[in-house]
Amino acid sequence: MRLEPIPNPSAARRLGLPALALVATLGVAMALALIAGANPLAVLGQIAKGALGSKLAILETLNRATPLIFTGLAVAVAFRAKLWNIGAEAQLYAGAIVAVLLGTGALGSPLVLPVSALAAMLAGAALLLGPVLLKTRLGVDEVVTTLLLNFIMLLFVSYLLEGPLKDPMGMGWPKSPALIPEARLPRIVDGLRLHWGFALAIIAAVVVWVIQTRTTLGFEIRAVGQNPEAARFAGMPVNTVLVKTALLSGGLAALAGWSEVAGLKGHLSSDLSPGFGYTGIIVAMLALLHPLGVILTAIFVAGIFVGSDAMSRAAGVPTYIADMLLATALLFMVLAILLTRVRVVRG
Amino acid sequence: MTTGPAEAEVVLRLDRITKRFGALTANDAVSLTLRRGEVVALLGENGAGKTTLMNILFGHYVADEGTVEVFGQPLPPGTPRAALAAGVGMVHQHFTLAGNLTVLENITLGTESLWSRSHGGARAKVERLSRDFGLAVHPDAKVGRLSVGERQRVEILKALYRDARILILDEPTAVLTPQESDALFATLRKATALGLSVIFISHKLHEVMAIADRCVVLRHGRVVGEVDTHATDKAALAALMVGGELSLPRAEARAPGPVLMRLEGVSTPDRGAAPGLKAVTLELRAGQITGLAGVSGNGQAALAEIVGGLAVPAAGQLSLHGQEPKVWSPGEALARGVARIPEDRHHQGSIADFDLTENAVLEAYRSRFSRRAWMDWRAARAFAEGIIKDYDVRCPGPSTRIRLLSGGNMQKLILGRAMAPGPDIILANQPVRGLDVGAIAYVQGQLIAARDRGAAVLLISEDLDEIMALSDVIHVMSQGRLSPGFARGTMTAADLGLWMAGQKFGDTDAA
């Protein structure tokens, strides 16, 4: 077997293969259900129903999608410049910490929401500044540094929750005190359990899209990502562009944590994120790094999580099926993207 | 060599090949035959459709109409493997080797399955081929470390290793030194003597006259002429290519203006085998073309980096209009009116997957095509359209990705981009490499026009004829050293050759 490049992939190939990847993913899902001893079609139906079957289900899915849109955007922005930010998880927690620090009485209304959002973005940006400077100054691989920061951050959060930020009324639980009401993100519509974080995430995606297509920075980010040598030759400040990209990416990831605390949970605990930072990579890749695509893929991924929870309760199939599904979706999608550009020939 | 092939068996027959890209017809009912032991030159302007035709033959593209027959058998379209199996080998205009693999690995890559990679008799076969055809390369050298000429030998060996009986060479000499080109021709003569047939694409008519038995000329995708080489001459071929008479521009002597850029004792460190600059002093004057002759790899790249803002002198000084710039970077060079035409248009000059508009504004997007932080895409597109029109860039339109342009047309876009701001100082590094005769005349005319309006031009070229025709002052580089400047007409090619060989430099050191 050999791989052979295809110079001009047809539209059928470019659209058909990703569609095929989704179908293949569903096939794997059914096989998994079968192994778990359940009716495959029923399992798929219950996942769909659990994710979208009622007003409550849809709202739950959108709530779950909110942090994923932010982390997906953070990854999409960085990867576009070939800056491999694997540390969205850490930046998310940086944003969450800031939400607690400023939201538990340090600031009063009406300043607290905008100020803490900005401060959260700055914290996330600052967290990515170190790795990107190490990369541009000393050539240190940012995959390693950003990944390691995730673990450091998680330990730091545990320390905070056992120490300085521990809720004295928490009956020993490692969680922070609750945010004051003025520091909470209100619901978009009264009575519906969906907070403004979701709207903010949509706005963020549109803003990122506008930045990428309409601004000089977006032009620079794309140029540096595609051919840094040509970008430098043309007079672009390649390192500055990478730093700006990192600030944008880190800031977006931090908003994920900030909006989870300010919008959904109202306090910080060390299980705030079930890996939203890592799942953001899947979200961004599935969206082919397109910022508006991130909205859709984030909702899709959130739907699978939420739907699997519901399905698991009803059919007794473990929720791990959600992780398996996402992993296979990603693998098939990467394969589909590869196969749009090369074909396998025998010989 | 002029006898024999005319009656020999036909090994390749292209019959009325047509290929359209959208509205553009790249090949229009092109027919061509190739006989055993024959060298056919494929000529034509940039974008005439030469590479496209060869890509169809090799199975990279599928023709809309027409058929290909190899050794009497129809060739199934669209599969390079079938072409390889039928004995067609292609050396692309842009090399396709893997830099991190060795020569031997590159040559055998793809001939073995993904799973088993034993080298068995491969080494012996490669060594035999490289002896028979005079293609000296070390089988265990990493390809990334090889010179351009050596890489090309690897490409040819790769084709021969697959038992190619028909060799397609797409502008093989565009990036070679004259010496390397001569070695290539010796190889081709050996190959044809052994019964191989060659299709040779080049814009250099003297090479075509020297190596080809027959010439097929394309214009706008159509065959406009087919002549025996011994029955024609360079002028007639050129006329056939561009469809009319053509006169190469000549620069008349002019009184030079003030010094715009000056290098004073500039040195840079050596980089591997490539020498750095050795205390180079050079003045670029307004209204003057300064030619830099020399075999490439003698420090021209280091000098171009300094002038273009990509590097700062390790020792010595660079001054512009008599002042030393505080910072020196590509952006600073552009801001101070230095235009650069890079030697490597694929890696430095353009971004392959950006469209023509985006590539056109790559240097001036901040100063001219944005308001505050916002790109002005409408103005950018109009600018790209202007370059396409003024420089006759053959393409489907400004939103074409630049990777789809023919080599010469890509160069024209880069030239248009560099000339647009009306630069004071122009660094032209191999500006006509890969261009057709018409485009060469145009580009050289533009450089002369820029000089006449008062720009200082630094022309780096390996083509001594080009240097001598255009330059007001000629310097020669050898081993990182720069000769004194010689005024137009004071040196013969033979004199310059001695300097290029490095033999004269001792004299000046002593003086």
Ligand SMILES: Nc1ncnc2c1ncn2[C@@H]1O[C@H](COP(=O)(O)OP(=O)(O)OP(=O)(O)O)[C@@H](O)[C@H]1O
């Ligand atoms: N895949 C493609 N899609 C669209 N247009 C293409 C594609 N490939 C080539 N073209 C166009 O077809 C025309 C012929 O291109 P080709 O590369 O064959 O020219 P060429 O004769 O080899 O020129 P050069 O001497 O500059 O290498 C050009 O106008 C080019 O822009």
Ligand SMILES: [Mg+2]
């Ligand atoms: Mg070509």
